[in-house]
Amino acid sequence: MSEEVRQRKVRIGDLLVQAGLISELQLQQALQEQKRTGSKLGRAVIDMGLVSEVKLLTALSEQLQIPFIELRHFKFDQNLVQSLPEAVARRFRAIVLTREGGGLLVGMSDPLDLFALDEMERILKTRVLPAVVREAELLATLDLVYRRTSEIASIAGELEGELQDSDFDLSKLGTDNTSEAPVVRLLQTLFEDAVQMKASDIHIEPDEGVVRIRQRIDGVLSEQVMKEARVASALVMRLKIMSGLDISEKRLPQDGRFNIRVKSRSLDVRVSTMPVQFGESVVMRLLDQSAGIFHLDGSGMPADLLARFRRLLQRPYGMVLVTGPTGSGKTTTLYAGLSELNSPEKKIITVEDPVEYRLPRVNQVQVNAKIDLSFARVLRAALRQDPDIVLVGEMRDQETAEIGLRAALTGHLVLSTLHTNDAQTSAMRLIDMGAEPFLVASALNAVLAQRLVRRVCENCMEEHAPEPQQLLWLERLHGGSLAGRTFKQGAGCHQCHNSGYQGRIGVYELLEMDEAMIAALRRSDPQSFAEAAQRNPHYRPLAACALDYALAGVTSVEEVLKVCATLTDELPG
Numbered sequence: 001m002s003e004e005v006r007q008r009k010v011r012i013g014d015l016l017v018q019a020g021l022i023s024e025l026q027l028q029q030a031l032q033e034q035k036r037t038g039s040k041l042g043r044a045v046i047d048m049g050l051v052s053e054v055k056l057l058t059a060l061s062e063q064l065q066i067p068f069i070e071l072r073h074f075k076f077d078q079n080l081v082q083s084l085p086e087a088v089a090r091r092f093r094a095i096v097l098t099r100e101g102g103g104l105l106v107g108m109s110d111p112l113d114l115f116a117l118d119e120m121e122r123i124l125k126t127r128v129l130p131a132v133v134r135e136a137e138l139l140a141t142l143d144l145v146y147r148r149t150s151e152i153a154s155i156a157g158e159l160e161g162e163l164q165d166s167d168f169d170l171s172k173l174g175t176d177n178t179s180e181a182p183v184v185r186l187l188q189t190l191f192e193d194a195v196q197m198k199a200s201d202i203h204i205e206p207d208e209g210v211v212r213i214r215q216r217i218d219g220v221l222s223e224q225v226m227k228e229a230r231v232a233s234a235l236v237m238r239l240k241i242m243s244g245l246d247i248s249e250k251r252l253p254q255d256g257r258f259n260i261r262v263k264s265r266s267l268d269v270r271v272s273t274m275p276v277q278f279g280e281s282v283v284m285r286l287l288d289q290s291a292g293i294f295h296l297d298g299s300g301m302p303a304d305l306l307a308r309f310r311r312l313l314q315r316p317y318g319m320v321l322v323t324g325p326t327g328s329g330k331t332t333t334l335y336a337g338l339s340e341l342n343s344p345e346k347k348i349i350t351v352e353d354p355v356e357y358r359l360p361r362v363n364q365v366q367v368n369a370k371i372d373l374s375f376a377r378v379l380r381a382a383l384r385q386d387p388d389i390v391l392v393g394e395m396r397d398q399e400t401a402e403i404g405l406r407a408a409l410t411g412h413l414v415l416s417t418l419h420t421n422d423a424q425t426s427a428m429r430l431i432d433m434g435a436e437p438f439l440v441a442s443a444l445n446a447v448l449a450q451r452l453v454r455r456v457c458e459n460c461m462e463e464h465a466p467e468p469q470q471l472l473w474l475e476r477l478h479g480g481s482l483a484g485r486t487f488k489q490g491a492g493c494h495q496c497h498n499s500g501y502q503g504r505i506g507v508y509e510l511l512e513m514d515e516a517m518i519a520a521l522r523r524s525d526p527q528s529f530a531e532a533a534q535r536n537p538h539y540r541p542l543a544a545c546a547l548d549y550a551l552a553g554v555t556s557v558e559e560v561l562k563v564c565a566t567l568t569d570e571l572p573g
Contacts, residue, residue, distance in 0.1 A: 011041075011112070012041050012042050012060070012110075012112055013027045013030065013031065013041055015059065015060065015063050015064075015112075016045065016051065016056070016059065018063070019059040019062075019063060021050075021051050021055060021056070021059055022045065022050050022051060026045075026050050029048070030044045030045045030048060030050060031044075033047075033048055040110060042056060042109075042110060043135070053134060053135075057132050057133075057134065060111060060112075060132050061132050064111060064112075064130075064132075066111060066129070066130055066131055066132060067105075067131045067132070068131070068132045068133075069097065069107055069131045069132070069133050070133075070134075070137070071095075071107065071133050071134070071137045071138060071141045072137060072141075072459050072495065074097065074494070075493065075494070076097075076145055076494045077098065078145070080096045080097075080098065080099070080104070081095060081096050081145045081146075082146075083096055083104075083124060084096050084106075084120065084123065084124060085123070086142070086146040088119070088120065088123060089142055089146065090142060091116075092108065092113065092116035092119065092120065093108060093109040093110060093135060093138055093139070094106050094107065094108045094109075094116065094120060094138075095107045095133070095138060095141060095142060095145070096124075097131060100129055101127075101129060102126075102127060103126050103127030103128060103129050104124055104126055104127070104128055104129065105129045105130075105131050106120060106128050106129065106130055106131065107130075107131045107132070107133035107138060108130050108131070108132065108133065109132075109133060109134070109135035109138050111130035111131070111132050117130060141494065141495075143196060144196075144494055144495060144497070145494055183231075183234045183235060183238050184238070186231070186235065187235065187238060187239070188262075190202060190213065191260060191262045191267065191286075192262055192263060193215070194215055194286060195262050195263050195265060195267070195286075195288075196263075197215055197217050197222075197497070198217060198218075199215035199216055199217050199286065200216050200217075200219075200285065200286060200327075201215070201216040201283060201284060201285050201286065202214070202215055202283070202284045202286065203215075203216075203221070203281070203282070203283050203284075204232060204235055204236070204239075204281065204282040204283075204284075205232075205276070205281050206229060206232035206233075206276065206278040206279035206280070206281065207229075207278055208229075208278055209227070209229050210225050210226060210227055210229055211225075211226050211228065211229055211231055211232040211235075212224070212225050212226075213225075213226065217497075217499075218454050218499070218501055218502070218503065218504050219327065219452060219454065219504060220454075220499070222497075229278070232278075232279050232280075233279055233280075235282070236273065236279070236280045236282055239271055239273075239282055239284070240254070240256070240271075240273065242258045242260075242271075243256025243257060243258050243269075243271040244256055244258075245271070245273065250275060250279075250280055251275055252275070253272065253273060253274045253275070254272075254273045255270070255271065255272050255273075255354075256270075256271045257269060257270045257271060257354065258271070259289075265288055266288075266289040267286050267287065267288060267289070268286075268287040268288075268289050268356075268357075269284050269285070269286055269287075270284065270285040270287070270354060271283075271284050272284075272285075287356055287357065289357065289358065294332050294333075294335060294336045294339075295336055295339065295340075296309070296310070296333075296336045296337065296340060299333060299336060299506050300505035300506045300507070300508075301506065301508055302508075302545070302548075305508055305510050305540075308510055308512065308538065309337075309446075309448060309510060310340070312445055312446050312512070313337050313340065313341055313413070315413060315445060316388075316411065316413065317408060317409070317410070317411045317412055317413055318408050318413065318414070318443060318444070318445035319404060319405060319408035319414040319415075319416065319443050319444050319445060320413070320414070320415050320416075320445055320446050320447075320448070321395070321415075321416055321417065321418050321426055321444070321446075321447045321448070322334055322415070322416075322417050322418075322447075322448045322449075322450065323417065323418045323419070323420045323421075323422070323423065323426045323447060323448070323449045323450075324417075324419075324420075324421075324449055324450045324451055325419065325421070325451075325566065326419070327452070328450055328451050328452055329450055329452050329506055330417040330450065331356055331393070331417065333448070333450060333506070334391060334415050334417065335356070335357055335359070337415065338350070338359060338362065338389070338391060338415070339359065341389055341413075342359060342360075342361055342362060344361070346388045346389055347363075347385070347386060347387045347388050347389070348361070348362045348363065348387065348388065348389045348390075348391070349362075349363045349364075349365065349382040349385055349387040349389075349390050349391070350362060350363070350364045350365065350390075350391040350392075350393070351365050351367065351375055351378045351379055351382060351390070351391070351392050351393060352364060352365070352366055352367070352391075352393040353366065353367045353375070353393050353394070354366050363382075363385070363387075365378050365382065367393075374400075375392060375393070375394070375396060375397075375400040376397070376399040376400045376403055379392060379400060379403045379404065379407070380403060383403070383407055383412070387412060388412065388413065389412065389413045389414075389415065390404075390407060390412055390413070390414050390415070391414075391415045391416065392404050392414065392415070392416040393416070393417065394416065394417050394418070394419070395416050395417070395418050395430065395433070397433065398433050398434030398435060401430050401433050401434070401435040402434075402435050402436070402439065404416060405430070405435055405439040405440060405442075405443040405444075406439065406443075408443035408444075408445075409439070409442055409443045414443075418430075420449075421449075421566060422449045422509065422541070422542060423447040423448065423449040423509050423510070423511035423533070423539075424511065424529070424530050424533050426447040426449070426511075427440055427444055427447060427513075427517075427521055427529065428521075428524075428526045428529060430444070431521070431524055437521055437522055437523070437524040438522055440521050441513075441518045441519075441521035441522045444513055444521070445512065445513060446510060446511060446512040446513060447510075447511045448508060448509070448510050448511075449508065449509045449510075449511075449542055450506050450507065450508045450509075450542075451506070451507050451542060451546070451563050451566070452504040452505070452506055452507075453504060453505060453506075453507055453546055453549065453555045453559040453560070453562070453563060454499075454501035454502075454503070454504050454555065454556075454559055455501060455502055455503045455504060455505055455554055455555060456488050456489060456490045456500065456501060456502075456553065456554065456555060456556055457490040457492075457493065457495060457496035457499070457500055457501055457502040458502070459493050459495045459496065459502075460490045460491040460492055460493035460495070460496065460500065461488050461489075461490055461491075461553070462488065462489065462490070462491050463486050463487070463488060464487045464488060464489035464556065464557065465487070466487060466557045470557060470561070474547060474550075474557065474560070477543055477544065477547055477564070478544075478547060482551075485551055486553075487550055487551070487553070487556065487557050488550075488553040488556065489556045489557070489558070490502075490556070500556075501556075505549065505554060505555070507542055507545040507546045507549065507563060508542070508545055509539070509540060509541050509542045509545060510538070510539075511533055511536070511539055512536070512538060514532070514536055516528075516532035516535070517529055517532045517533060517536070519532075520532050542563060543560070543563055543564045546559065546560040546563040546564070547560050
């Protein structure tokens with residue numbers, strides 16, 4: 001911005017009229033709208049549809065001789081960004097971009113705000129050179145770049161100081177409900193950071209002289225280490241009180257749950273504590289109740305597979321299993337299916353450990369080992385409640401499997417999960433658990449196996465050439481040449497926190513029982529069953545589905561190889 005423009009107060013309305021983007025009459029209308037809504041004039045002009053945001057920002061850029069910067073393609077220096085406090089950045093809608101010309105280039109949604117420029121120069125103690133940026137993009141970026149890690153560290157330091165006072169009573173710490181108590185603020189900040197990062201779990205792990213706070217984001221853990229080791233016991237005590245657990249019992253694992261509101265979201269938090277060498281380790285699973293139930297349409301299932309799965313859910317009886325390792329989204333898929341089946345005409349009962357999401361009109365029962373309320377016991381009672389559909393959280397033992405299979409034969413649709421690697425091994429797993437082969441053959445309709453793979457970040461996506469050995473292996477999986485086909489990977493940017501990935505998508509295989517498979521199950525013959533499955537024209541393995549996503553640029557070769565590593569040992573080294 002030229003010194004002349006900076007010294008005299010330029011008004012955005014005059015600037016737009018000079019640029020020929022709006023007329024005097026339109027300016028007057030926009031000023032009236034601005035008075036009515038209290039918004040900035042630039043926002044009023046855009047909201048009224050008089051000028052598009054890009055045109056307005058381009059005009060500002062040209063008239064003020066300042067750059068117009070697309071933030072989504074910008075590589076941020078985290079230290080520079082943090083030099084402007086978050087509260088100031090949000091108040092003035094500004095973000096520090098880079099060092100330039102003896103000062104700092106700062107992206108602003110309103111570069112004509114001279115008061116904001118002066119205030120930022122006072123805080124940053126250097127000359128501020130404005131650049132113009134899109135407001136929505138700026139607000140989204142502020143959420144990404146201002147993480148709570150430094151705040152977490154500073155509150156932890158404050159709490160450590162309090163804990164060093166000899167007269168400090170730990171039992172008071174747990175019951176102090178003032179939001180000013182450092183332990184309360186630390187937990188609040190931890191949850192805010194987790195929600196901002198879309199983390200599924202928070203781990204608090206005491207170690208020798210330090211405490212590690214780890215978050216699972218898109219299936220991968222990221223770590224923050226704090227020197228304040230004594231903080232861990234205070235956090236654990238507070239979490240135990242919130243979860244209704246026994247604070248005096250530190251030798252045995254405990255499980256509990258509580259609900260908390262964070263950034264206008266309702267979070268259900270499942271807490272698991274476990275005694276470890278240097279104290280107690282806590283893992284919290286975060287379930288966002290305000291996000292609503294997941295729907296099958298957003299699952300990433302290929303259209304033909306989705307249509308077949310929906311047909312299976314509409315059958316009046318039989319068993320449908322969803323399988324995969326822990327954290328592969330099995331429960332989410334089943335809830336999505338249940339939400340489609342949930343209607344006044346159908347009675348649905350679920351038997352879970354624990355109940356994850358609450359569904360209206362569905363009778364959800366949580367098993368409780370302490371009072372011998374086991375899966376088998378609840379399932380027997382549930383079948384006397386005249387259900388149409390029964391969801392069993394997990395087939396854990398022979399008794400549960402047999403009751404579930406018999407229910408599937410006597411006119412109920414039974415949905416459940418199983419911890420197996422793929423669809424082919426699941427039916428045989430039920431027989432291994434002790435279920436009668438004829439029962440499995442008669443009752444099992446289909447098995448859906450699934451995994452979650454990370455999506456390549458669209459913002460920093462670039463082409464990637466696999467290594468020759470990987471390419472050979474991918475061609476063998478594909479069943480043909482992949483010459484000339486391109487793959488994608490993420491370079492890493494502020495939007496994906498330099499991971500190269502943002503979000504996850506499911507990969508699936510669906511195995512519907514046919515005559516040959518049923519005959520093999522009756523004979524309890526795994527080899528014949530696997531051969532029959534391979535011959536089924538509708539069966540497509542998990543690895544092939546993952547490769548389809550890699551070829552479409554949705555995921556990376558690295559993620560395909562990860563899926564295959566869980567299915568086979570034959571991986572390119």
